[in-house]
Amino acid sequence: MKCTDFPESIRPYVVPEVAGRYIYRCLGCQATFGVEELLYTCPQCGSVLMIRDEDWDRLKAIPGPTWRRIFDYRAMVTEPALKGIYRFHELLGSILPLDAVIYLGEGHTPVVQANAKMRDWVGRPFFFKNDGQNPSASFKDRGMASAFSYLNHLIKSQGLTQVLAVCASTGDTSAAAALYASYLVDGVTSAVLLPQGKVTPQQLSQPLGSGARVIEIPGVFDDCMKIVEYLAEHYPVALMNSKNAWRILGQESYSYEIAQAFDYEVADLVVTVPIGNAGNITAVMAGFLKLHDLGIITQLPWILGVQSHHADPVYRYYLEPDPQKREFRPVTVQPSVAQAAMIGNPVSMPRVVQLVEQFRSIAGDQAVQVVQVTEQEIMDAMLRANRNGHIACTQGGECLAGWRRAVADGAIPDGKVGVLDATAHALKFAIFQEKYFEDRFEPEFGVVPKEELRNRPVLVRPPQGVPCPVPGAGMDAESFRAFVTATGDAVASMLGLRK
Numbered sequence: 001m002k003c004t005d006f007p008e009s010i011r012p013y014v015v016p017e018v019a020g021r022y023i024y025r026c027l028g029c030q031a032t033f034g035v036e037e038l039l040y041t042c043p044q045c046g047s048v049l050m051i052r053d054e055d056w057d058r059l060k061a062i063p064g065p066t067w068r069r070i071f072d073y074r075a076m077v078t079e080p081a082l083k084g085i086y087r088f089h090e091l092l093g094s095i096l097p098l099d100a101v102i103y104l105g106e107g108h109t110p111v112v113q114a115n116a117k118m119r120d121w122v123g124r125p126f127f128f129k130n131d132g133q134n135p136s137a138s139f140k141d142r143g144m145a146s147a148f149s150y151l152n153h154l155i156k157s158q159g160l161t162q163v164l165a166v167c168a169s170t171g172d173t174s175a176a177a178a179l180y181a182s183y184l185v186d187g188v189t190s191a192v193l194l195p196q197g198k199v200t201p202q203q204l205s206q207p208l209g210s211g212a213r214v215i216e217i218p219g220v221f222d223d224c225m226k227i228v229e230y231l232a233e234h235y236p237v238a239l240m241n242s243k244n245a246w247r248i249l250g251q252e253s254y255s256y257e258i259a260q261a262f263d264y265e266v267a268d269l270v271v272t273v274p275i276g277n278a279g280n281i282t283a284v285m286a287g288f289l290k291l292h293d294l295g296i297i298t299q300l301p302w303i304l305g306v307q308s309h310h311a312d313p314v315y316r317y318y319l320e321p322d323p324q325k326r327e328f329r330p331v332t333v334q335p336s337v338a339q340a341a342m343i344g345n346p347v348s349m350p351r352v353v354q355l356v357e358q359f360r361s362i363a364g365d366q367a368v369q370v371v372q373v374t375e376q377e378i379m380d381a382m383l384r385a386n387r388n389g390h391i392a393c394t395q396g397g398e399c400l401a402g403w404r405r406a407v408a409d410g411a412i413p414d415g416k417v418g419v420l421d422a423t424a425h426a427l428k429f430a431i432f433q434e435k436y437f438e439d440r441f442e443p444e445f446g447v448v449p450k451e452e453l454r455n456r457p458v459l460v461r462p463p464q465g466v467p468c469p470v471p472g473a474g475m476d477a478e479s480f481r482a483f484v485t486a487t488g489d490a491v492a493s494m495l496g497l498r499k
């Protein structure tokens with residue numbers, strides 16, 4: 001839709017202008033720093049940073065309902081820079097000129113309602129938001145679009161050359177970082193550090209296909225993360241994990257899209273996310289808080305974080321009801337089917353602590369909860385979801401298991417509706433489905449397949465003596481007819497069909 005076709009009252013806002021004063025703010029010592037330089041941790045105390053717009057209050061001059069209209073109309077704009085996460089430019093990157101924006105098709109992911117069978121299985125209605133339908137098949141693309149657009153801006157405005165983008169990953173971050181780096185070609189290359197043998201074959205193929213240097217490290221994700229932090233401290237590299245606060249800004253778009261999908265009425269929603277490195281839950285809370293602050297939503301939704309019992313440091317932290325007594329302790333992770341979230345020492349934990357406090361102070365203590373689920377529950381939930389029309393990955397299964405657990409525990413009152421994060425595409429995690437169907441989970445996972453959820457291919461051959469096609473060799477018409485009839489009848493008998 002062309003700008004000139006918009007109502008006159010909206011036209012001045014359709015193309016956002018470059019505005020705002022962005023700074024990094026340290027969550028430890030509260031020091032602030034300009035964003036002209038890419039920082040990951042506070043140069044003074046080493047704590048994690050968040051990005052803040054010092055000119056934020058200018059946005060309050062526009063009433064909430066007008067913002068809603070602006071974002072709704074913008075969803076119809078054909079300008080590529082505004083088609084993805086930057087249709088929320090003012091909220092997540094207003095200092096970036098539109099010509100710096102990298103758009104690879106991220107965002108705008110579908111929100112799919114669960115059918116009646118799934119609703120009854122859980123006891124509450126819910127939706128999956130399919131972030132696996134992003135370009136590299138996970139939600140990380142939202143954060144990478146932001147971090148790489150900012151990097152592109154630095155390259156253009158400061159003439160940077162030879163940028164090496166580095167990340168540690170359980171598989172999704174590396175796919176996204178490698179994809180966005182490959183798009184920038186001139187001046188940017190990428191290297192990804194993966195825990196050896198702990199990403200799926202599909203995830204391993206993604207950065208390889210995008211031309212990144214793929215480095216495998218013995219250990220788990222937390223070990224790779226430490227090495228990337230070391231590299232960022234001692235060498236000139238751009239760290240692309242969510243420790244980089246630009247990643248968080250981009251991932252806030254997930255909340256903006258949920259608000260938009262529900263006509264900005266989110267009070268009854270329980271936005272359910274798996275917690276791994278905790279960048280996602282950070283961004284989700286930060287996003288809703290911004291919408292609330294601008295009056296775009298009038299009430300906050302609830303947030304439900306989910307962790308596997310094999311990687312549950314955040315769950316353990318919030319088990320202690322008294323905030324004064326809470327103490328964060330990293331955990332040693334055990335093998336998890338929610339491999340993307342198999343993280344024992346999430347880098348965004350200080351951000352989570354601060355945002356949970358802020359969220360709860362507005363919406364009440366129940367408004368943010370964290371539940372723990374078993375590996376068995378995750379697998380069963382994922383398979384059940386996908387048998388009912390979804391494309392959930394194991395982390396999506398983790399969300400569903402957590403949502404169901406919270407309902408069963410009585411933590412979710414009647415009238416609440418879940419919005420569950422299917423963080424990545426099911427196909428990335430096909431290996432776990434395969435293990436389940438073939439009953440070959442290693443004992444450490446503690447997953448025993450339920451017969452009713454298993455599925456296997458069946459080979460049907462025609463009876464002996466009936467000719468079969470041989471690849472590359474021809475077949476005469478009569479033999480082929482005999483093959484089709486005999487095999488067709490065998491398939492029909494297997495399926496219980498009668499003529």
Ligand SMILES: N[C@@H](CCOP(=O)(O)O)C(=O)O
Pocket residue numbers: 140167168169170171172173174221240241242243276277279280340341
């Ligand atoms: N699950 C992540 C782990 C890294 O998280 P990040 O958001 O800090 O980059 C992955 O896919 O690698």
